[in-house]
Amino acid sequence: MSGSADRPFLPHFPVELPVPDLRPWLAGNLLPGVWSFTAAEPGPHVALVSLIHGNEIAGALLLSRWLARGLRPARGRLTFVFANLRAFARFDPADPTLSRYIDEDMNRVWCGRVLNGPRQSAELQRARELLPLVESVDVLLDLHSMLWPSDPLILCGTTPRGQVLGRRLGVPPLVVADQGHNTGLRLIDHSGFSTPEGQRTALLVEGGQHWEAATLATLEGCATALLRETGTLDLPPAPSAAPPRLARVTRTVVAGTHNFSFVAPFRGGAVIPHRNTLLALDGETEIRTPHDDCLLVMPSPRTMRGHTAVRLARFLGPDEA
Structure with missing residues (x-):
């Protein structure tokens, strides 16, 4: 440590x-x-x-x-x-x-x-x-x-x-x-x-x-x-792959206390299936998912007050922007 x-x-x-x-x-x-x-x-x-x-x-x-x-x-x-x-x-x-x-x-x-x-x-x-x-x-x-x-x-x-x-x-x-x-x-x-x-x-x-x-x-x-x-280099086409997924952040969670803690060891990229799932406690305040299929973007298990603890995102469809 x-x-x-x-x-x-x-x-x-x-x-x-x-x-x-x-x-x-x-x-x-x-x-x-x-x-x-x-x-x-x-x-x-x-x-x-x-x-x-x-x-x-x-x-x-x-x-x-x-x-x-x-x-x-x-x-x-x-x-x-x-x-x-x-x-x-x-x-x-x-x-x-x-x-x-x-x-x-x-x-x-x-x-x-x-x-x-x-x-x-x-x-x-x-x-x-x-x-x-x-x-x-x-x-x-x-x-x-x-x-x-x-x-x-x-x-x-x-x-x-x-x-x-x-x-x-x-x-x-x-x-x-x-x-x-x-x-x-x-x-x-x-x-x-x-x-x-x-x-x-x-x-x-x-x-x-x-x-x-x-x-x-x-x-x-x-x-x-x-x-x-960008055409900066002449390179062969990339191998075909599934199109990437696009997500938009719906909430940025900033620690309001020095006692912010997640309720589980979440990994960045995890998707929480259900709305209103408890993610963390910020002092006595509960942090919950705002929607179904909530993507966790770079959760930080050690977050000081005033710093971003996690960003919560929703996946967009192919025609959404």
Whole structure:
């Protein structure tokens, strides 16, 4: 077990993945930790982003391997981003949860008012450095993983274009439309990607548990599908598979007390068949499913007050959006 005064006690999580050696890629060719390549043929600007959280090493491992292989776009522009390098520099497989960020969660700072405001932090400084690049991107895939065991999924925000792109990728086969968090805007919620009238699109893929080998394979499959779908690479068609399922978040459960606890060890991706099923107790308040066939999106068994404990979602039909 590990813990501190400002984080809950956590079980030991083995780190199955090798820690990526990013030393060859730290300088970047555009910004520190940012590599960008432009093809002769026109096409969209596609960005693959890793290390928004410094302990989520699977995405960085994928991008470092693709850079070492010399991957280049067939058309358009392709950018690889290692975002929070300062947090990653602290990564220790013996205590891998400590390096999520330096000062604050880098995936909660992407509001224009915050980015343009007076507040200072290591993560805000880096976000401001990356902002001109982000504003030039047509399609962005943010590579993430999860602390607690869960089925992988794509988060597509609220725009119909995000839902369409997420469904077209098909890897992983679950797409969730959600409103994000009340504690700040994620990268995919930045106004350039989330305005209803825009064309620019961003997705966030949660590939699985942070340090499992299968997570790397899922992130590679999703990123490859995006490069195929955007025409960035000339790749053979993907094998036929069942169309992915789309779900929309109907309730975001935020812990109102320090005594939030689930009544069972629920796994992310579980579907609760019946409405009004008891899920958790938040102090003395009961948290129950609001509808039948309720999908549990990334339940967090150790949730501090004010943080998201779980998102509850309803599956949509093929013609719903």
